[in-house]
Amino acid sequence: MLDGLSSGEIELVGRKVRLTHTDRIYFPEAGITKGHIIRYYLDISPLLLPHLRDRPLNLERFPEGVGAESFYQKNASAFFPSWLRTFSVDYPRAHKTNRHVLVDDAAGLIYLANLGTITFHAFLSRIDDLTHPDLLILDVDPPDLAGLTREESFKPVVETAFLLREELLALGMAPRVKTTGKRGLHLGVSLDRRSTYNEVRTALTELFTRLSERRPDLMSRAVRKEKRRHRVYLDALRMAMGATVAPPYTVRATAVASISMPVTWEELATLEHSQVYTVANALARVTSVGDLWAPLVTPGA
DNA sequence: GACCGGT
DNA sequence: ACCGGTCAACGCAAT
């Protein structure tokens, strides 16, 4: 484990960012401090930033570490620095507008990490066309966890992911896959932004319904846990306006400080669980394989 | 985590 | 200068 960053002011892309409480233990079981998390986000920023750029973000913050109180933050606080860009999103049902933070560079990323942001959650559309997602995420969630180890709950998730891949290949798509860093998997496909969230979600729901009717022993579309029990949950609700997904390389609030990591399909076949990659080993891996999800956020690729 | 008002 | 209190989300769809 590399040393974490220390408290004090650092300059990033010409911005001064003050780091505080860097010795605070954020992950007690793994002995990982807030300074370690900030160091990780700085090191991973070249790979992470393209996945955040121009997307409204939600922050999942743990100011006292992962065992303590946490909260989601959509609306930028008044005290956020003026150089941190925001984008206003209307929430008609809630009769309000939230100014979502945007992360353009390492300074913004590290400022928000210093607020105790462990997990960044990103929109699936970009601010220049917010109503049309440019990314399709197929969210494969694990069976009810009671009595299951990470490994046991992950096997049906992997089997489901391969079945979904076959369906998408038959439709002419070549999905990528990544760990979520919790217990599940995400498949990702680029979209051309010709369809709205509702249109994409309707098509996705049809695909999920078809597959779960073919393998009702393995998968379920039921939101209620009691209805799906031991079965994998095919979650189409991620593809909704205002919904967010954990992007590649973000840190998850698990005991081991796992991260969401793109993997090859070949690797997935032998992957034990979704928490293999952590802030402690991610850098070594991406140094050798690069960003397997870069084509999803690289124009023209 | 940071701000604010009261002591 | 140092507290203590306060704030920091939301929509889908099943029921």
Place this chain on the structure above:
DNA sequence: ATTGCG
């Protein structure tokens, strides 16, 4: 209208 859910 409520609420489980992520």
